[in-house]
Amino acid sequence: MAARRVVVFPSSAELGPALAHLVTSRAEKAIASHGRFTLGLSGGSLVSMLSKELLALPQLDCSKWVVGFCDERLVSFDDPESTYGLYKSQLFSRVNIPDSGILTINSSLPVNECAEDYTCKLKEAFPDDDIPVFDLLLLGMGPDGHTCSLFPDHPLLKETKKTVAPISDSPKPPAQRVTMTLPVVNAARCVAFVSTGGSKAAILKEVLEGREGPAFPAARVVPATGELLWLFC
Numbered sequence: 001m002a003a004r005r006v007v008v009f010p011s012s013a014e015l016g017p018a019l020a021h022l023v024t025s026r027a028e029k030a031i032a033s034h035g036r037f038t039l040g041l042s043g044g045s046l047v048s049m050l051s052k053e054l055l056a057l058p059q060l061d062c063s064k065w066v067v068g069f070c071d072e073r074l075v076s077f078d079d080p081e082s083t084y085g086l087y088k089s090q091l092f093s094r095v096n097i098p099d100s101g102i103l104t105i106n107s108s109l110p111v112n113e114c115a116e117d118y119t120c121k122l123k124e125a126f127p128d129d130d131i132p133v134f135d136l137l138l139l140g141m142g143p144d145g146h147t148c149s150l151f152p153d154h155p156l157l158k159e160t161k162k163t164v165a166p167i168s169d170s171p172k173p174p175a176q177r178v179t180m181t182l183p184v185v186n187a188a189r190c191v192a193f194v195s196t197g198g199s200k201a202a203i204l205k206e207v208l209e210g211r212e213g214p215a216f217p218a219a220r221v222v223p224a225t226g227e228l229l230w231l232f233c
């Protein structure tokens with residue numbers, strides 16, 4: 001297990017540029033080592049912060065990026081809840097990432113088939129890995145300690161075989177989603193949580209310091225050999 005690094009920023013004005021630097025420095029390193037950069041994106045508050053910060057960079061070359069989704073809501077891409085839809089309008093449409101480098105779900109499928117289809121897409125994108133190994137996963141954490149679409153006390157926390165799982169009883173709407181499982185998250189080369197807002201401070205303390213009772217989903221993110229970073233303000 002690699003060491004965890006926790007960085008506290010006074011505000012999102014400082015956290016944002018550090019996040020952009022993390023992404024571009026990991027991209028540079030990955031492309032130099034294996035010719036492409038594989039990035040897993042979360043939704044929620046991360047979308048606008050990441051998009052704004054990456055677009056503010058003087059130069060951004062995404063031509064060798066392969067982007068997947070740590071979780072995705074099963075809604076059409078033009079629905080305001082669609083994580084892909086939000087990134088498309090705020091980021092992908094403004095940078096040079098090829099369409100073939102964006103691994104979207106098929107939102108017209110029923111949730112179980114959608115998860116199977118996304119599993120196949122990841123397998124095709126990572127033909128040499130038994131389990132997809134992303135260069136960088138950017139995760140959020142909800143005020144209940146959830147991450148991806150892995151919620152407290154949910155049976156999906158125990159999933160060990162699937163790389164992508166369906167969920168149809170998400171306590172946070174929309175109810176139907178697909179999510180990377182903990183084995184994929186914990187196989188990444190680097191996992192970075194981005195957490196902003198005082199409302200999450202109490203739960204963050206419990207995630208970082210542990211608590212009595214079952215660990216929160218976010219606390220179960222412990223990359224086997226990769227790095228774990230927490231960026232929060």
Ligand SMILES: O=C1O[C@H](COP(=O)(O)O)[C@@H](O)[C@H](O)[C@H]1O
Binds near residue numbers: 071072139172
């Ligand atoms: O529903 C979701 O929530 C989490 C946390 O979102 P935030 O708005 O509290 O940052 C997010 O990471 C996940 O991708 C999303 O589907």
